[in-house]
Amino acid sequence: MLRSPCPTRSGIRLCQACEPVSGRRWIQSAKRPSSALRIGALSPAAAPRANPIFPIAARSFTTSRPCLVVKWPQSPQTLNASPNRFGRTQPAGHPLPDLAGCVAAVNRITKAFLAHSGLPSEETTLKALQGCAAIDLRLLGDAVERRAEDPASETRPASQLLGLDRVVPKTGDKPVPQASPSLRPHDVIDKISDAAYAIVAHPTVVITRKVLEEYIRLQARLGRPQTLPxxxxxxxxxxxxxxxxxxxxxxxRDxxxxxxxxxRAVADMALDAAIEAKNLExxxxxxxxxxxxxxxIRSKIINKALLPATAVVTTPLVLYFIATELAQMQYSLDSQTxxxxxxxxxxxxxxFTASIGAVALFTSNDQMKRxxxxxxxxxxxxxLYEDERAALDKIACSFGFSEEHRYGEEEGEDFMWLxxxxxxRSMVLDKVDLMPGMN
Structure with missing residues (x-):
């Protein structure tokens, strides 16, 4: 029996956050506006926090390979345990993390750092970020998984009663205060992410390489790469x-x-964090x-092209010196001729030899997949833009099918946009004449 095609789900629309710094034109689709993200033009104080958006490509274009479930022998300690989404067992009666305590600790760290007068040093900034990262995120992750497994637990009367604050009895005309909603693990994770961003984006903070690495590592652990750009x-x-x-x-600064x-290493770390979180934006x-x-691009020219350019410029001088020495070893012609x-x-x-080698080096495509x-x-x-092509290749392989024979079959608004x-960008995704069996 033929299956009816699934309706196409609408994907995300990338916000205007990435300014075209490469000097090339961006996409201007016939039915969609330009997707330039102008985050560089926003001030640190006015830059809004983007909500976590999980693109449709990450959900629809995953591998079709069946998942194999391994049955582990149960021990007496795990007989009354409930398995979570990733197959790990959570013992029955495991206490939930102290969410209010986590929020209070984050608020205390942020308040102490922002109240610092003068220019904070690199060690002070690192200690503040490490203080936010010191919170045990594993308990929060387990709590998120349990809430995801049983979403109706938040609306049960018992869970509502557990989240109520102490109710003050009515005295005179004073109304009874309303109960504050209970904290959720997602809220605590967002709170930690917001605190780390507030620390780094503070006007008096100098973002060094170590601070940037610590921030990227923290957001990767939290699964919140929205603020990395x-x-x-x-x-x-x-x-x-x-x-x-x-x-x-x-x-x-320019x-x-x-x-x-x-x-390059920091950029790779940030890109891996976004891919792991399945965030195309x-x-x-x-x-x-x-x-x-x-x-x-300028840094690449200075670090990688300066030495070869110097060799190209000095090669004729060296060859002329060698030719002058060789001319002294013969007597058939005059020295100048x-x-x-x-x-x-x-x-x-x-x-001629260097030209052939350069063409072979620049046209090699063994490292290209899609x-x-x-x-x-x-x-x-x-x-110049080989690193950008490699990054787009990694993104296409991560958000598309994992089977090589299914390359080019992806559908959906997000992947079509990609x-x-x-x-x-002067590149081609899944070029037909380079695919397996077509060359």
């Missing part, structure tokens, strides 16, 4: 505070300078503020 933009262009005459002054580029925002930024002939021959040989370069893309463009986005 904003913090990466602040890392590159946040005004640097300076203490002068007892007052704090701010020095503007986010396009090579010294303000995000390191955050993944694209991280890509725009790291691999596709002008600062990253022999020098010119030897120099021309050596220069043609080295130039995202490849479009025909006619200049070789210099391929080398395919169109890749096409506007």
């Amino acid at each position: 904003q913090v990466l933009a602040l890392y590159a262009g946040k005004p640097r505070p300076k203490l002068a005459s007892g007052t704090v002054q701010y020095v503007e 986010p396009n300078k090579a010294e303000n580029a995000v390191d 955050a993944a694209i925002g991280i890509l725009e503020n790291t691999y596709a930024s002008k600062a990253f 022999a020098t010119n002939m030897a120099f021309a021959g050596a220069l043609c040989y080295v130039g 995202v490849t370069w479009a025909l006619g893309t200049p070789l210099r463009h391929r080398w 395919r169109e986005y890749i096409l506007h």
Whole structure:
């Protein structure tokens, strides 16, 4: 019997948060507005916190490989235990974490840090972030799983009674105060994420590499990568505070300078956090503020192209010196003619061999899985934006099918947008002539 096709679910619409820092045009679809996320233009105080959005691509394009359930022998301690969503057993009667205590600890850390006068040092900022990360998130994760397994437990009378505050009896005309809603594990996780963002986005905080790594590591543990693009933009262009005459002054910074580029290892960590959380919006925002930024491209030119360029410039001088020495070893021609002939021959040989090697290096595609370069893309463009292509390749492989023979069968608004986005970056997703069996 043929199955009726499932109705297509509407995906997310990426907010306007990623400013096109790479200098290339963005997508302007016929029926959808541009998806530029202008997080770089927002001030740290006015930057809103994005709600957690789980794209439809993460739900609809997962692997079709069947899940194998392994039955473990039950021990006497786990006979009365209830298995959670990931197969781990939670012993019966395990106490819930003290959510109110966690919130109070986070508020205490945030208040103490923001009340600090002057410019906080890097160690102070790291201690504040580590204090937020010191909360046992495993208990919160278990509580989230139990709530997800039994969503009706929040509406039961018993759970409602457990969340009531102490009710003050009515005296005179004073009304009875309403009961405050009980805290949920998701609220505590959001509270920790908001506190970490408030610490990093504070105007007097200097976001160094260690602070950025600690923040990314914390948000990855929380599963909240929504603010990572904003913090990466602040890392590159946040005004640097300076203490002068007892007052704090701010020095503007150019986010396009090579010294303000995000390191490759930090960018990979942030992208992995967004992919693990199945957040396509955050993944694209991280890509725009790291691999596709002008600062990253300039840093790559300085670190990787400066030495080869110096070798190319000095090679003719070295060849001419060698040709001059070779001309002294013969007596058939005059010295100048022999020098010119030897120099021309050596220069043609080295130039031809180096050109063949450069073309072979820039056109190699063994590392490409799904995202490849479009025909006619200049070789210099391929080398400069190879890191961006690799990041888009990782995103496409993470949000699409895991089976190689099913590449190109993804559907849905999110994946169609991703395919169109890749096409506007001079790249092609699932090029037919490069797929297995088609070359």
